[in-house]
Amino acid sequence: MTDTVDDVDMPYEDDTSQQEKIESLQERLEVLEGQNEEMRDKLLDANAENNKYQQKLERLTHENKKLKQSPLFVATVQEMTDDGVVIKQHGNNQEALTEVTDELRSELEPDSRVAVNNSLSIVKSLDDETDVRARVMQVDQSPEVTYADIGGIEEQMDEVRETVEMPLEHPEMFEDVGIDPPSGVLLHGPPGTGKTMLAKAVANETDATFIKMAGSELVHKFIGEGSKLVRDLFELARQHEPAVIFIDEIDAIAAKRTDSKTSGDAEVQRTMMQLLSEMDGFDERGEIRIIAATNRFDMLDRAILRPGRFDRLIEVPKPDYEGRVQIFKIHTRNMNLSDDVDFEVLADEAGEVSGADVKAITTEAGMFAIRDDRTEVQMDDFRNAWEKIEAEEEEDEDVSKTFA
Numbered sequence: 001m002t003d004t005v006d007d008v009d010m011p012y013e014d015d016t017s018q019q020e021k022i023e024s025l026q027e028r029l030e031v032l033e034g035q036n037e038e039m040r041d042k043l044l045d046a047n048a049e050n051n052k053y054q055q056k057l058e059r060l061t062h063e064n065k066k067l068k069q070s071p072l073f074v075a076t077v078q079e080m081t082d083d084g085v086v087i088k089q090h091g092n093n094q095e096a097l098t099e100v101t102d103e104l105r106s107e108l109e110p111d112s113r114v115a116v117n118n119s120l121s122i123v124k125s126l127d128d129e130t131d132v133r134a135r136v137m138q139v140d141q142s143p144e145v146t147y148a149d150i151g152g153i154e155e156q157m158d159e160v161r162e163t164v165e166m167p168l169e170h171p172e173m174f175e176d177v178g179i180d181p182p183s184g185v186l187l188h189g190p191p192g193t194g195k196t197m198l199a200k201a202v203a204n205e206t207d208a209t210f211i212k213m214a215g216s217e218l219v220h221k222f223i224g225e226g227s228k229l230v231r232d233l234f235e236l237a238r239q240h241e242p243a244v245i246f247i248d249e250i251d252a253i254a255a256k257r258t259d260s261k262t263s264g265d266a267e268v269q270r271t272m273m274q275l276l277s278e279m280d281g282f283d284e285r286g287e288i289r290i291i292a293a294t295n296r297f298d299m300l301d302r303a304i305l306r307p308g309r310f311d312r313l314i315e316v317p318k319p320d321y322e323g324r325v326q327i328f329k330i331h332t333r334n335m336n337l338s339d340d341v342d343f344e345v346l347a348d349e350a351g352e353v354s355g356a357d358v359k360a361i362t363t364e365a366g367m368f369a370i371r372d373d374r375t376e377v378q379m380d381d382f383r384n385a386w387e388k389i390e391a392e393e394e395e396d397e398d399v400s401k402t403f404a
């Protein structure tokens, strides 16, 4: 390497001759020029290196983006070895040895849930399975709803009792007659008409565990996860026999096939197929009854309505006038009512409302009384409550139209 010249002192004594001074300065200039050249070379090398890293960064960013875009699969870590991580994919149960970055490795242990890409590289670690199950499935050992809490849908209640309660309590009757009880019951109708209540009440009255799963929670998940959750659901029900499985918003996993072939659709299809296959093997399931509910009957794939599946359809409509009177009475059982309260007039004035609307009116009427510092709820409180709720509903409709 060339000698560096850092000092700013002149490279000669004060008494040196002119000629010698020039020579020394020239010598110094040469050294500096050499240094300059060397620095320029280094700078060029560094620039070239920088370019190389930039390109690599761009490539990795692009690959990373691609990895995130492509569908991910769920797998469970089986073993952590020096050669990599052994994972087992959900759905097909295939095992694979895959490499993992040191950073991710520190987050993993046997039984960790991970998301893997097409080439089975671990992309990220996932929440604990129990967290997902808890979010998707609610287990209620004894729901509090009774048949007496439900108003205006007697016919539907009788049908649910016949199809769910009878097989649970008197399976021998079906054997004696020589017929199979209906496999699944599908409740369909507008929101807030008591579908969930019916399922809870029948579980309560038969001392069965109520297990609720929301269909919408099963979609937009990783490949293989929806069907695994369906298997887990039936396993959970088996552990809690007798049990009533309630699948709310079944349209989320059982909508008619669309033409699009996106991976999301395929995953929804797989989840539904798993549900159907669990239902097809239903005979051995003993004391488990399945009730599903939807507000979108028109959207359902007819495959789920075939015999042996959801073969008992029960429409749960909004209550009629008599039903509304009854529901008003039910929801005001514990309220301190003034003598002027007349449910027949209220049921008439409210018009075509759902049971959930009636419940909302009674609660809001109570709030009006509290705001007015009264303990007794009056007829006007109910009227004001309905006016307020109606105005809010109209506002909501306007908002949803604006954003539609």
Ligand SMILES: Nc1ncnc2c1ncn2[C@@H]1O[C@H](COP(=O)(O)OP(=O)(O)OP(=O)(O)O)[C@@H](O)[C@H]1O
Binding pocket: 149, 150, 151, 152, 153, 190, 191, 192, 193, 194, 195, 196, 197, 198, 248, 293, 294, 295, 319, 327, 330, 354, 355, 356, 357, 359
């Ligand atoms: N027929 C009814 N009798 C008494 N209360 C009712 C009735 N229908 C609805 N309600 C009241 O409305 C609430 C919501 O009803 P529920 O959840 O059973 O409706 P749903 O039909 O399952 O609605 P969604 O389709 O929106 O899930 C109930 O907790 C209850 O307070």
